Amino acid sequence: MSALLEVRNISRSFRTTLAVNDVSFSVREGELVGLMGPNGAGKSTLFNLIAGVLPPSAGEIVYDGRTVTGWKAHDMARVGIARTFQIPKPYRQLSVIENVMLSAFLREKSIVGARKVAAATLDDVGLADFAESPASSLTVGLLKRLEVARALAMRPKLVLFDEIMAGLTPTEVGSMTSFVAQLPSRGITVIWVEHVLYAIMKTATRMIVINRGKQIAEGTPAMMARDPAVVKAYLGEEIAIA
Known part of the structure; x- marks a missing residue:
């Protein structure tokens, strides 16, 4: 390699x-x-x-x-190159899936495409059930998973x-x-x-x-x-x- x-x-x-x-x-x-x-x-x-x-x-x-x-x-x-941060910094006024969609737009040019990537990524990290929840409602542990999802959605x-x-x-x-x-x-x-x-x-x-x-x-x-x-x-x- x-x-x-x-x-x-x-x-x-x-x-x-x-x-x-x-x-x-x-x-x-x-x-x-x-x-x-x-x-x-x-x-x-x-x-x-x-x-x-x-x-x-x-x-x-x-x-x-x-x-x-x-x-x-x-x-x-x-x-x-993508990274996460020790202290999660999501857009708290947006939903969980909207946060991940913002990262997905780096590679995806359509809302449909970005939402598809975001949904698959949330499923990967175990956040699918929280997709429509506001980011502000997540616990610390769930915010960490959201950080991972945001990074990975950038492919x-x-x-x-x-x-x-x-x-x-x-x-x-x-x-x-x-x-x-x-x-x-x-x-x-x-x-x-x-x-x-x-x-x-x-x-x-x-x-x-x-x-x-x-x-x-x-x-x-x-x-x-x-x-x-x-x-x-x-x-x-x-x-x-x-």
């Missing part, structure tokens, strides 16, 4: 704070990669750089064979999931984990930040760990669970994967 995304020596400063410091990695088409690190490690900032929300202070981003460094978020979306090649399990019940976590695990088979490459460790570490094929803006480790989930630098920075103790 070829590299879909290459992050080359990316850094991002906020005044005197170096939030992302010389991070480099690549993601192949069809991978499901976990991105881990303690709170404040720079994970969300790194997502913002890849998604075009922020420009890097230094470094280069190559996506699907072309340099996209400094592209705006709408340009990244058009070439196939991305690469999706960045930022803590999509927060607020979900254990049963919902299980079903969402199974759903995310099969996305690569549908042609969607995934980079996933998640604090529900058992979900991401049983699902990801590879993990990238950052701490204080620096990449400190990379490897399989089992390797990361035993890596002294990862244990010290984040896990606190070795954990069982099986």
